Amino acid sequence: MIRDERIPADELRRIDEEIRSNWSTGDDVDFEDAVAYHESLPDSKRFADVLESADKPLLQPRAGVPRLDDQIELLEYLHREGKADLLPTTIDSYTRDNEYEKAQQGLEKARETGDDTLNGFPAVNHGVDGCRELIDSIDAPIEVRHGTPDARLLAAITFAGGFQSFEGGPISYNIPYTKRHGLEETIEKWQFVDRLAGAYTERGVRINREPFGPLTGTLVPPSIAIAIMIVEGQLAATQGVRSITLGYGQVGNVVQDVAALNALKKLGNEYLPDEVVVTTVFHEWMGGFPPDEARANGVIGLGGMTAAIAQPDKVITKSPQEFQGVPTKEANSAGLRTTRQVIDMAIEQKIDIDGIAEEQDLIERETRCLMDTIFEHGDGDVVQGTIEAFDSGALDVPFAPSDSAKGAVLPARDDDGRVRIFEWADLEMDDDIKEIHKARLSRRADTEGRKQSFRMVADDVDAISDGKLIGRPQSTGDV
């Protein structure tokens, strides 16, 4: 039975060898050589150090294209023109499915025709040397961003290739990203990823790990996201990771977002072992964007403003083309610069909003309920607890496509635009907290003169792309 225990060294080696045989480039991985390569990198490329020592929120976009030279050009552009502080390399979907053969075809097609049919950078296919060429070319830290349930080979190759930060986790890259992977399976696979990061860490190469906070990106109640962040942080810490960046996706209500980021930081530090350096990342609105670049800039502006107030360590920016498709490099840079301008104009201002402490308190209480139920479900073991809690529905994520989560919990905004839980299903929560949510939602229902229903949820899903925060019924609007 899988538990929250560190993978023994010999087991680490065994799995390592096994997974490296999954694709030809796996052969090129050599741990000692990799450590030496990391040691040769200048300070400006050491992800954890750069992030942890920053004195204002660092900005990072998303970006990945199939060909190496294009990826270099893209990252150079985002660094130079977008003034990105941290850079990403987003991996294509075939690699995420471990379909390296299909990724290879896509890559070759891209090389021959110049047509990009892959939606990201197939790092496994590029191999250790390809990755290092990328790392060598860019004078900034670069993170691997993906969405891969079984990211073991990807981790082995990209760590050896010089990447010092790796997004994802067994829950956050399972529940929102895939239908059929069991949680037990992804936890096992991510224990390896974390253990490998831990092995580098032991050798002084601190690989930063970043659980994916936004989950399904769609009206995720803060406490659910925070609980999952803490669990993934704990799992990573057990395997020896010492630099962990906990994530959170903007819901759009400033008070709730600031409260959530505060709670994330506080609870992260509280639940994770002292030897872990905890940082936070704020994702600009991860749900549906307006089909209009000008309006999208408004959404980005609100994100920047929230970041200026909450001051997370890092912000993942969106581009004004988010709705449409993968953004051009110009649009991606524009999203960075718009965010930078808002943050830099607002960050020196003292902006203390009423009610943040109260909301933070609520979020913390909710998160503790969820953490308690996880520990109880696992008799003190967080791995078993997570599996059992998802199984029973005591832990759940709204809009989860995965068979491993009930996906039965439904969120809706209250009259102030804060995300509350409308349908609890089996989610574990103290009754008095449920009452608070209920009261808030019924106030909204009163305002709108309609019953709480899935229609309200659907309206909220569309609201931001329709230009509002709260999905009010069309009929009441008289403008």
Next chain:
Amino acid sequence: MIRDERIPADELRRIDEEIRSNWSTGDDVDFEDAVAYHESLPDSKRFADVLESADKPLLQPRAGVPRLDDQIELLEYLHREGKADLLPTTIDSYTRDNEYEKAQQGLEKARETGDDTLNGFPAVNHGVDGCRELIDSIDAPIEVRHGTPDARLLAAITFAGGFQSFEGGPISYNIPYTKRHGLEETIEKWQFVDRLAGAYTERGVRINREPFGPLTGTLVPPSIAIAIMIVEGQLAATQGVRSITLGYGQVGNVVQDVAALNALKKLGNEYLPDEVVVTTVFHEWMGGFPPDEARANGVIGLGGMTAAIAQPDKVITKSPQEFQGVPTKEANSAGLRTTRQVIDMAIEQKIDIDGIAEEQDLIERETRCLMDTIFEHGDGDVVQGTIEAFDSGALDVPFAPSDSAKGAVLPARDDDGRVRIFEWADLEMDDDIKEIHKARLSRRADTEGRKQSFRMVADDVDAISDGKLIGRPQSTGDV
């Protein structure tokens, strides 16, 4: 000696005839016919009613091109694509100088070559019929926006032409806009404009008047702007105006901006007679913009956010091309939609920021000092008081190009980014208030480890276009 007294009816008629002879189109003005025309307009074109009955901030861009058909097309576009609630017609600079002959040449050149060398719509040259064609074509209220010291003929023609809102005032369209016009002269001329608006008002056609709040647009301390707004409101009220929109230009510090808008509304209602309906307009940042559309969108985003919190009745939007030149209609619409998105996402949220009441209190006290000195300078007459107070420097505007103001007062931001007064010159102010400013500015100087100097002012002037709010010395920034 000119005083704050209503122009008698016969005098109104005399001046009206006189100024209408200044250009051929003046002949076509007929007051009775104009009143009938206004009465024929649908509710959707009644500026004061639309503005005063709105339940959220209405958006208005700036826009003016020389040719009538182009102006119609432009306004239709801004209404349709930008979703502007209120429309503008910005007048060209020759008209502002009463150089109707030059404006005529520019208009003819535009008609012949299609090349727009005029920077606005020469409404006097278009005459009553041209204006009415514009009013007839657009299904929204339209305001005349200009910057004309002597706007008498412009008012006569545009009022008769169906416009129901007219920006400007004797101080706000003198001090920031022109070097050589005496204040006594512009007050006299604007008394006519207001009296004419009052004459329409008496007949049930409420012409909305909007003093230009941002003044020089560059770090204007709120109390100076508010005092001038109140004075212009009083002058307009005396002449019979009953719908007055007091303006304020964003300084970029959210607390100060919200406090200032609150103070503007409160003091406006307090100082102006009860029969006047007072509304407020917030101008998005009126100083130098970043030379980059993406960053400009950040500035606009902060403006929208401030508007969502302060909830003025109207917002004048900027476009991402503000730095460069007169914006394309697409960019102008984009500025509107970005602002709309931010406002609509944030306006239903309860965002109460600490310290607003305190800052508002300071602004109110400062404004009262200035109002008191104006009344004292004029022995109770606001016209004489204004002239004398500007003359003595007791009332002053930073960066004023006019010979009628000392332009000796200098602003600088404090450590929180709020605009304070660095050089008081002869500005009248209670000593304890001066002490507050001094303390705030010296805290900033300490932070920066430099002396207060004009260099600080210059750095602040450039700060927003350089991507920050506060003009910190380059050397301290280590990023």
Next chain:
Amino acid sequence: MSQTVVLGVIGSDAHVVGITILEQAFSAAGFDVINLGVQTSQEEFAEAAVAHDAEAVLVSSLYGHAEQDCQGFHEVLEDAGVDAVTYIGGNLAVGQDEFERTRRTFRKLGFDRVFDSETDPEDAIAALREDLQIRPTESERATISS
């Protein structure tokens, strides 16, 4: 008579929110919706269409791999004996593509209608109602094809 539509997200795409909304909208409009969820293979679409005698197969794709994922889809349907209206919708191309080009691509692949991600569910419902009405009945079709 209530008509059956099969709905799912094709390939390894996991964007579920869109089909959740579509499921609700088509159900509310009176259709029987068989929601296969995300990451549905071509074969699963075909099997479900056969099993439920579906009038329409609604394919969703958001992540940018729709073109590859749909290669040969209509042959698979045909081989399984599925003769249903086929729609595809969502975000169908990688990057900032012009939609008309995209539409042509997917029409060529065999889809009866192609929708972009700005599509209001009501529009798709209206289109389907129209398409299902103008389609010949089973027996008519037998006559024509014989």
Next chain:
Amino acid sequence: MSQTVVLGVIGSDAHVVGITILEQAFSAAGFDVINLGVQTSQEEFAEAAVAHDAEAVLVSSLYGHAEQDCQGFHEVLEDAGVDAVTYIGGNLAVGQDEFERTRRTFRKLGFDRVFDSETDPEDAIAALREDLQIRPTESERATISS
């Protein structure tokens, strides 16, 4: 030896902030600055240049009418006997114009250098230092032109 520059905003343009900054920067750089302020006519520039024997005339324009305002400016200067370096800077065209086109327009009107509104005052100062050094002295010029 401190050199004199005449500075002003031409036409009916009232944008004063830019020249306020420029005045300060040129003074700090050691020039004697005669700031004529906003809304300065061609004749006022010429008179001031003569009166102060200026080495350079710096014209600013922000509001978009620069081209009309500068027609014949160099003839006016010449008629007054002014022989100074002439610069123009600011926002020189109405609308979203391409700067190179603008530069050509104003070079043709006779300006020695044309600056856009992104110009850092330091750049203008550096340019002026360069231009004033390479300029022949009064007597040399007399020799050349005779």
